[in-house]
Amino acid sequence: xxxxxxxxxxDITILEVLDRVLNKxxxxxxxxxxxxxxxxxxxxxxxxxLSSVETMEQLKSGKAINPK
Amino acid sequence: MSENKILFNTGSFDExxxxxxxxxxxxxxxxxxxxxxxxxxLAKLVLTLVELIRKLVEKQAMRRVDGGSLTDxxxxxxxxxxxxxxxxxxxxxxxxxxxxxDLNINLGPLGDLM
Amino acid sequence: MxxxxxxxxxxxKNAGRLTSLLSGIKGMSSASLEEVCLDDxxxxxxxxxxxxxxxxxxxxxxxxxxxxxLSQQYTLLPMRFGSVMESAGAIKKMVExxxxxxxxxxxxxxxxxxxxxKIFCDSEKLMAELKEKAGNTITLQAPEPNVSVFRDYVxxxxxxxxxxxxxxxxxxxxxxxxxxTLTALNAVQKxxxxxxxxxxxxxxxxIEASLKDELVSxxxxxxxxxPSLNLMMTGPWPPYNFVDFTVK
Numbered sequence: 001x002x003x004x005x006x007x008x009x010x011d012i013t014i015l016e017v018l019d020r021v022l023n024k025x026x027x028x029x030x031x032x033x034x035x036x037x038x039x040x041x042x043x044x045x046x047x048x049x050l051s052s053v054e055t056m057e058q059l060k061s062g063k064a065i066n067p068k
Numbered sequence: 069m070s071e072n073k074i075l076f077n078t079g080s081f082d083e084x085x086x087x088x089x090x091x092x093x094x095x096x097x098x099x100x101x102x103x104x105x106x107x108x109x110l111a112k113l114v115l116t117l118v119e120l121i122r123k124l125v126e127k128q129a130m131r132r133v134d135g136g137s138l139t140d141x142x143x144x145x146x147x148x149x150x151x152x153x154x155x156x157x158x159x160x161x162x163x164x165x166x167x168x169x170d171l172n173i174n175l176g177p178l179g180d181l182m
Numbered sequence: 183m184x185x186x187x188x189x190x191x192x193x194x195k196n197a198g199r200l201t202s203l204l205s206g207i208k209g210m211s212s213a214s215l216e217e218v219c220l221d222d223x224x225x226x227x228x229x230x231x232x233x234x235x236x237x238x239x240x241x242x243x244x245x246x247x248x249x250x251x252l253s254q255q256y257t258l259l260p261m262r263f264g265s266v267m268e269s270a271g272a273i274k275k276m277v278e279x280x281x282x283x284x285x286x287x288x289x290x291x292x293x294x295x296x297x298x299x300k301i302f303c304d305s306e307k308l309m310a311e312l313k314e315k316a317g318n319t320i321t322l323q324a325p326e327p328n329v330s331v332f333r334d335y336v337x338x339x340x341x342x343x344x345x346x347x348x349x350x351x352x353x354x355x356x357x358x359x360x361x362x363t364l365t366a367l368n369a370v371q372k373x374x375x376x377x378x379x380x381x382x383x384x385x386x387x388x389i390e391a392s393l394k395d396e397l398v399s400x401x402x403x404x405x406x407x408x409p410s411l412n413l414m415m416t417g418p419w420p421p422y423n424f425v426d427f428t429v430k
Contacts, residue, residue, distance in 0.1 A: 010072070012085045012416075016298065021246040024262065024423050025262035027429065077413070129339075130343035133336060147335045150339065
């Protein structure tokens with residue numbers, strides 16, 4: 001197995017792990033609040049993956065988590 | 069995660085990791101509205117929903133046409149309306165500088181809209 | 183100081199075994215792991231300063247690693263990354279409020295692992311294959327001469343629509359096979375179709391740990407049936423996809 005295949009398969013494993021730990025599992029809150037300019041505008045009470053959206057965005061920008 | 073979780077794979081790892089990675093990127097570009105991008109942020113939201121409805125209407129129309137229950141004249145009118153709708157959407161997309169990919173927002177449990 | 187929650191477990195009858203396991207692993211950002219117990223439920227946590235949590239690939243992986251290690255010895259419900267509660271007391275109240283669902287979910291996943299199956303296609307090649315098949319039965323709209331621009335538009339859209347329907351039928355057939363296989367293996371499945379042009383199926387299964395080899399060979403069989411598709415199976419995973427409840 002050359003290095004590229006090993007790296008790639010590690011990449012895939014990592015993506016799979018992140019997809020699970022960020023988007024799945026038991027969630028503490030299922031409410032969605034759509035904000036504009038930090039002002040909460042729309043409240044939607046659904047079992048949504050909001051935390052993963054926030055988490056993913058914050059993951060990209062490296063900011064701190066602020067779970068609701 | 070040092071262990072390899074891949075039990076079985078026949079495809080090229082490059083393609084696959086690219087594909088899964090792409091989905092991660094698509095998820096990123098969501099409803100993030102800030103003062104700077106408010107215009108195009110809102111436009112993206114609105115156009116995505118309009119595009120969704122347009123596609124659903126188009127799909128339904130095709131099912132009707134395929135079902136054979138429409139007259140020639142009705143099909144003509146349908147064609148004209150759908151075509152104009154699509155042209156209008158293209159104009160709007162161009163105006164706001166949005167591509168089809170920009171409009172494909174993934175809403176979590178609903179999966180990709182398109 | 184708040185509590186970061188990693189997983190919910192049934193209490194280990196062997197007191198001290200979990201404690202000793204936890205002492206050997208580090209939590210997110212090297213924090214030490216603790217137990218919060220209420221009767222027969224144990225919650226694994228670590229102290230964390232909510233304001234200081236940094237969301238990064240490495241912290242998410244740290245978090246996942248703890249769950250992975252625990253799941254090798256315990257039946258558990260994995261928490262989503264970023265699950266934080268104010269205190270041990272708050273956690274106990276939460277367990278109390280949700281006890282029934284927690285116990286039910288633990289029962290559902292006991293002795294079982296999650297496996298993932300993603301199926302990729304070369305969408306151009308696949309469409310070409312399907313088009314060819316359709317050509318034989320002439321279901322695609324044939325180009326008509328002398329039609330209005332509107333009728334021509336409809337004809338084109340109709341062809342696209344019929345191709346899409348063929349693709350959907352194709353994928354549905356694969357899903358039917360997967361479903362049959364998994365039912366035979368007494369597994370639970372969740373399947374998403376057409377996730378992207380290339381990923382036509384994204385499935386997860388919850389299956390008895392002992393049936394893993396059967397599962398792999400069934401998937402190998404499926405691959406043989408569809409040589410032009412790429413099947414990728416991963417696992418075993420903790421049951422992330424099969425603990426769908428929101429804590430009250």
